[in-house]
Structures are given as C-alpha cells and as structure tokens.
Amino acid sequence: MLNLNNVSITFNEGTPDQKNALQRINLDLQKGEFVTVIGSNGAGKSTLMNVISGNLSPDVGDVFIDDKKVTFLPEYKRSTMIGRVFQDPMAGTAPSMTIEENLAMAFSRNKKRRLKRGVTKKRKDFFQEYLTTLNLGLEDRLTAKVGLLSGGERQALSLLMATFTEPNILLLDEHTAALDPSRAELIIQITEDVVKKFGLTTLMVTHNMQQALDLGSRLIMMDKGQIILDINGDKKRELTIEDLLQEFKRIRGEQFESDRAVLG
C-alpha cells in the first residue's frame, strides 16, 4: 500500500544548521495496517508525514502508493489518496466557512471539482448522519461557521473530513496534542472507530507512549531521522513503556530525552 524506499532529506545542507531530518528511511505498510509513530522532538516524524503527503519531496529515494511512484506528484494531486489531520486544530478546517461547506469540500477530495452546487440536500442528509456518529451535537449546527467551534470540535470535524471519503492512507500528526485530556480521549476513540470501520491504512504520530502501545497493530520509533525500532503483531501487544525505554537505551546507549514522551 505505502512504500518508502531509501528516503533521505537534509535541510540547510552545507551550513552550520544542517539537519539530516530523514536518513535512508525504508518503510512498507500493508493495506489496513495501523502504525503508531513515536520519537523525541526533532526526530523527523513530521518530516516523514510531509514526505508521504507530498508537502516535501525527498532529496533521494522514492515514495510509492499502491505501487505507483508518487515521489514527484504535487501535494494537491496526491491528496486525492491521502487524508490528513494536523496537530493545530486551526489547520484542518476553513474557519470563515460553515460546517456543511467544510464537509462538502472534503467530500470533493477524491473527485473532480465541478461547477455544481457543493452543498446539496442529499449531501446535507449524508453529512448530518455522519456528524451524528461524533456525538457532539454538530449535526444540528450545519450552517454554523467553523471558526466558532472549540478546538476539540474542530479536530473531530477534521478527522471526519479526512476519513469519510475512505482515503488510501490516513496521516495523523499529533492530532490530539492541542486538546485537554478528556477531549483527546474522545478524539482517540473516534480515530479508533473510523480506522476500524473503513479499514484505513494509518500512520499516527503521538507523544503519548501509552497511546502508541494501546492503539494500532504496529509501532515504530524514530530518532535522529532514522527508524530505530519497528514492532508489530504479538510482540507489540505485550510491549510496555518500560520495554520501550529499555530498548531505546540499548540501541542508542543513552536515556530517552523527551520528557514529554514519558508523560501519560
């Protein structure tokens, strides 16, 4: 489904600021796999997401989606296949437009946009039905401007917008980081539900180790632009936070540095 072949990215090459954000990354995702991604700040997780989405193109290496080489396909073309939710709740929606208009735009993601009405009666019913699954009462506020929603409500909406067209790949980059614990919990719940419902191939970045262990079928750990740990199946199920920290120490010969990561 998704293949990364020897992908490397260096920022500010040849300056004192040089950063090897990704170093020879190889990654193969099967259809329906749900991968959680952990790693300290600056490990390259967001860069990895951006390379997959087409927001960045790799210096060397290739990206394949469904065996099709997409390395140089621009972001807007690739996004017919990719659903994304960003860390910033402001980033995933258009604030001055209404809930139904935002949903209509997401609905057009994998289709050609035409000169036909975006919000039709039929679509409205469909949106309403979907929003009901969120249990946030958004189904009664279809014509409210999205700018009026709380961060959690927006993130739930973004999640719905990213998933309801059943993308080939779903990218979640710390999409609960800006929310309070109970809202974060809710968003995680919704994430689990939709991923399961559509069997979406998913990459989810999180700083919450427990979350990374509880969710998904596979876990990868990144450090300094490399994937240093890749665990799936039964082994992942038995994994504990303690194991992860031990493992990091064994591989890197140092303490896991991000304290944010140990929290939760």
Added chain:
Amino acid sequence: MLISLFGAVESGVIYAIMALGVYLSFRVLDFPDLTVDGSFVTGAGLTAISIVNGVPPVLATVLGAMAGFIAGCITGVLHTKGKINALLSGILMMIALYSINLRIMGQPTVSMLNESTIFQQLEAIWSRLGIDAFFNGILTALGADRVPTTWVIVIVMIIVTLGIKFLTDYYLKTEVGLALRATGDNQKMIRSLSANTDSLIIVGIGISNGLVALSGALIAQHGGFANVNMGIGMIVIGLASVIVGEAIFGKRTIAIATIAVIGGAVVYRIVVTLALQVDFLESGDMKLITAILVIIALIAPKMIQARKEQKRRLRKRAELSAQVEEA
C-alpha cells in the same frame, strides 16, 4: 440636484461591477490586488479603440473584459508560480499595464463621441417602448421640474449588475467556488483536500479583473471616452465600495455581502456627488474624501459596537449594585 443624484446612481451601478471584482480578490481570496488600476483602463481602452475601429459595441465590451481577465491571470501567475508577494505582483502588473494600455489606445485619450456605443444602441431600442415617459411622468407628478433624459442605462445596468451578483453568488457555492473561498481562508487545508490552489488563485484573480475591465468598458461607453489615467485610484474606490457597503448592509452571508458591495458602490457615488455640491470642495479633493469615507466606514462600526458593549456592562453593574442594596 435630482439629475446629478440620478447620474450618481447610474454610474454607481456600473462601478459596482468593478467593486464586485475587488470583493472577489480582496475579500474572497484575501489577495490585495492592485492590478485593478491598470485592468480598468485596459477594459476601457480596448473597448473604446475597438468601437472606434468599427467593432460592434457588444463584442468590443466582451473583448475588453477578456483582456482584463488575462491581465488578472498574469498577476496570479506572478504570485503563484513566480512566488512574488501578492501586493508586489499587483503593483508590477499595474505599471506594466499603463504602458500596455497606451499601446492599445495609441494615444492618451480615445473619444467615442461620434460612435454608437452599447448604451446608444440600447437607447434606440428603448425609446420605442415609451418607458421613459412613464417614469418621468411619475417624477413630474412628484414635483420634479427637470427629468432624466433616459432611464435605459440605469435599468439595464441594474439588471446586468444584479445578474453578475447572482452568478457570483452561485459560483461561490459550487464545488469549485467553495475551494476558491477556502484558498482565501486556509490554503494548507484546501491543498490537503486535493485542490490546486495555484490555479484557483490564477483564475480567481482573472475573474476579478475581468469584472473590473468590464466595468471600465461600460464606464468608457457611458462617458464617451477612455483615458489612460482613468484607472488611477480605482482600487481605493473599489475598496471603499466594499468596506462602506459592508459597514452599512452587513456581510453575514455571501448573498448579503455581494448586494452590500453593490449598495456600497452606489452610496460611494452619491457621497461624492453630494460632496461636489459643497461650495468649497473641488474635484481634486475627491481622493481625500474617499480616504476619509473609508476610514469612517472602518472605524464607525467598531465604535458603535464598543458603545453597545459598554452600555451593556454599565447596565449589568447597575443591576448588580441594585441587588446588593436590596440585600
């Protein structure tokens, strides 16, 4: 007085098309586009020179609008593909157009006084209908001593401008239109929803300047001439129409916002006309009056809002202290 107000409404409705164009770039795409000063003249100039050379006025008008569309597209390309700052792309295009307009026109002023323009053709059809006599009859009955020579321009232009308004409203609600609005609202988001923001900006700024040039083409035919300097300050007049309109009529939905823009353009013309009636003001003062009008329209709604808020708080405080006294 009545006649000059009538004239103000007449040209206001024509300028409203330009203001709708400015609304598209400035408000919908959030793109402060200064191409307007140039593209207005491109529309006027190309249409005038075409008419002088025997092109049928309707076709000449369409040509003018298309030239404006192309100019806008180039500004869009400069910004998206050339990665030039929005303001600067517009300024560059504006000064480039000054030379281009002179080339198109061949001289600084093209007169159409001896030509038949779109309005004269309409008038010829119109005069047979006897509608003027009807409206002027009402005016005379109301006590007017002088009546407008023809109603055709104002009536046809109201229909055309409203038609453009409804088309714009519809367009902004289509799938493409939604993506266009999102491009002005949150580019990162709409790109992640597979919209090509570059082409949306290029086409959007193109349409915007197409409307501006159409307005220019009609103003030239209305006045009987095109002048290479007639676009100077046009962007400010467009902004004034948008901002004054929004301040007076609101902007809650797109349909309201676009009618507000049209209203704003007419109000602007009326204010200018009234200001010119004041003895010590001269036509050279118009730019200053425009600036002051925009400033008022920007500040007044905020001040009114703040006043209301303050009153509300004072009332709450009064209620609270009344309760405390009772207890």
